[in-house]
Amino acid sequence: MIIDHLRSDHFALAACGAVCRAWLPSSRSRLLHSLELRPHTSEEFLGLLDSPFTTIPPYVRSLSIYGAATRRGEEPSSWMDDTLPHLACLLRVQSLRLCEFYWRDLRAKTRNALISSFLQVTKLSLTYFSFDKFEGLVELLCSYPSLEHIYFGDVFWPEGPSLASTSKRLPACFRHLDLGICPKEDLIEALFSHSTSAVDTVFLSYITMQQVRPIAMFLRNLGHNLHHLRMDFIDLQEEEIGVQILSASLYYEPQPYCIVESFCNVLDLVHNDQLRSIRLRDKFRSLVGGKLDMDRLAGILSQIVSDRIELVELAITPRFLHIIDLIDWSPLAKVFAKPKFAALRLIRITVSGRTIQEVADLVRKALPDCDARGILDFPRDLDSRPAQLFLKNIILEGMPDSQ
Numbered sequence: 001m002i003i004d005h006l007r008s009d010h011f012a013l014a015a016c017g018a019v020c021r022a023w024l025p026s027s028r029s030r031l032l033h034s035l036e037l038r039p040h041t042s043e044e045f046l047g048l049l050d051s052p053f054t055t056i057p058p059y060v061r062s063l064s065i066y067g068a069a070t071r072r073g074e075e076p077s078s079w080m081d082d083t084l085p086h087l088a089c090l091l092r093v094q095s096l097r098l099c100e101f102y103w104r105d106l107r108a109k110t111r112n113a114l115i116s117s118f119l120q121v122t123k124l125s126l127t128y129f130s131f132d133k134f135e136g137l138v139e140l141l142c143s144y145p146s147l148e149h150i151y152f153g154d155v156f157w158p159e160g161p162s163l164a165s166t167s168k169r170l171p172a173c174f175r176h177l178d179l180g181i182c183p184k185e186d187l188i189e190a191l192f193s194h195s196t197s198a199v200d201t202v203f204l205s206y207i208t209m210q211q212v213r214p215i216a217m218f219l220r221n222l223g224h225n226l227h228h229l230r231m232d233f234i235d236l237q238e239e240e241i242g243v244q245i246l247s248a249s250l251y252y253e254p255q256p257y258c259i260v261e262s263f264c265n266v267l268d269l270v271h272n273d274q275l276r277s278i279r280l281r282d283k284f285r286s287l288v289g290g291k292l293d294m295d296r297l298a299g300i301l302s303q304i305v306s307d308r309i310e311l312v313e314l315a316i317t318p319r320f321l322h323i324i325d326l327i328d329w330s331p332l333a334k335v336f337a338k339p340k341f342a343a344l345r346l347i348r349i350t351v352s353g354r355t356i357q358e359v360a361d362l363v364r365k366a367l368p369d370c371d372a373r374g375i376l377d378f379p380r381d382l383d384s385r386p387a388q389l390f391l392k393n394i395i396l397e398g399m400p401d402s403q
Contacts, residue, residue: 003027017055028055034062042083049086057089063118064097081110088117097125104132111136115143123149123176131157138190142168149176156182170197178203185214192218198225205232205281207259216266226272230279231300232315233260264299275306279313298331307340313348324351324359329366336370348377356380 003023006012007030016027032055037045049056067080084106096118103111121144131137134157141150147170174197179187184204192199199222204215219226260282269275280297301312318324336347347370351359360378364371 003030006030024055025059028059032056032059034064035060036064036066037083037087038066039068039079042079046083046086049089058092060090060093062095062097063087063090063093064099066099067101080105081107084110085113088113090118092120093118094120095123095125096121097127098129099125099127101126101129102132103130103136115140119144120146122146123151125151125153126155127151127153129155131155133157134186134190138168141191142170145171146173147171148173149178150174151178151180152182152187153180154182155180157186172197175199176201176203179205181206184211188214188218192221200225201228202226203230203232205230207231207233209259209262212259212262213266216263216268220268220271223271224274227274228277229272229275230281230313231263232281233283260296260300264296264303267300267303269303270305272304273306274308275304276308277311277313278304278309279315281315281317283317294327294329294331298335301332301335302338304340307343309341310343310345311348312336312341312344312346313350315350315352317352324354324362329363333367333369336367344373344375346377347375348379350379 003013003016003026006016010031013027013031016023017031035045048054065080065084080101098114106114124141124144124147137155137157141147168191170191177199179202184207202219202222207215219229278301280300282297297314316324335341336344347367349359349363356378360376363378364376367376370376
């Protein structure tokens with residue numbers, strides 16, 4: 001219990017392991033649970049890992065590798081080719097994060113090390129990762145037989161006619177799909193059109209117009225397996241990501257496309273009759289007719305047919321702070337009054353830039369029936385927390401442990 005209390009004190013944990021051999025497993029399991037490997041630390045780390053007296057491999061459960069990917073025209077660094085093959089001894093890694101990688105920069109031996117090692121990985125995170133071929137991504141994803149959770153943040157591959165022509169499928173234990181900036185429609189078509197995995201949790205952000213219909217069809221095909229859904233509609237025109245992204249909003253304005261409105265038109269949650277939680281996040285930017293209404297947000301919620309829905313989260317990011325005072329909440333009040341929301345245990349609402357008390361005072365007045373049921377909750381900014389923590393306080397089956 002004392003060593004567990006010291007889990008954040010690395011110097012104390014190192015001392016405990018040096019003082020008494022019996023303390024070694026307890027101290028090492030906390031000291032070495034999560035490791036980050038970067039170019040400037042790899043040489044010293046390999047010196048420890050390759051030592052005949054090393055105590056590192058049995059205790060590492062989470063491994064993050066920052067590759068420092070090179071830009072076009074630059075010579076790729078060889079540190080990953082010198083380092084990654086040595087990591088095969090870390091047999092018990094369950095969470096693997098690969099950041100700043102160019103697949104084309106890696107030698108065949110290094111690629112094989114990534115594919116053939118870490119066979120106990122259940123969670124894979126790819127951030128700022130570029131593949132020269134879509135097949136390379138498929139090979140990497142399908143090489144982990146215990147994979148349950150995938151997170152994509154800025155993952156790209158070249159377009160081509162063979163994107164959907166793969167016979168490989170994700171393992172049957174795969175459950176959690178978290179897609180950020182990536183060609184979602186290609187990935188969904190290639191890996192999930194005939195997948196045997198029963199995905200029950202889907203997080204989607206940075207959604208573009210061309211992805212609306214494939215995503216809607218994907219959610220429909222998941223059917224009763226889908227339990228938890230999160231969709232973040234963000235205005236990406238200010239983001240420098242090198243691709244054309246169309247604006248998304250919860251309000252109406254004279255623009256050629258509105259992603260949320262398109263979702264209302266094509267989204268069909270009638271087949272997702274076991275849905276238990278949903279989170280929607282969007283940005284208000286301007287006023288139309290002197291107010292902002294929740295019609296489109298309420299339109300998505302009205303698509304829900306599941307009578308098991310327990311948690312609804314709404315995260316709002318206003319461009320101007322005064323906008324929150326002009327929102328018309330009545331469409332939400334009508335939706336939450338419907339019988340299918342009778343099992344609701346929590347409605348969580350957060351507004352960026354506003355204090356908890358300010359949001360609580362406004363929403364309680366606008367949703368008196370929900371307030372009377374005691375289901376309104378106003379946590380701190382949800383976007384500052386890991387994605388999975390928005391399910392806190394509700395026991396949900398099939399969810400991986402939070403980090």
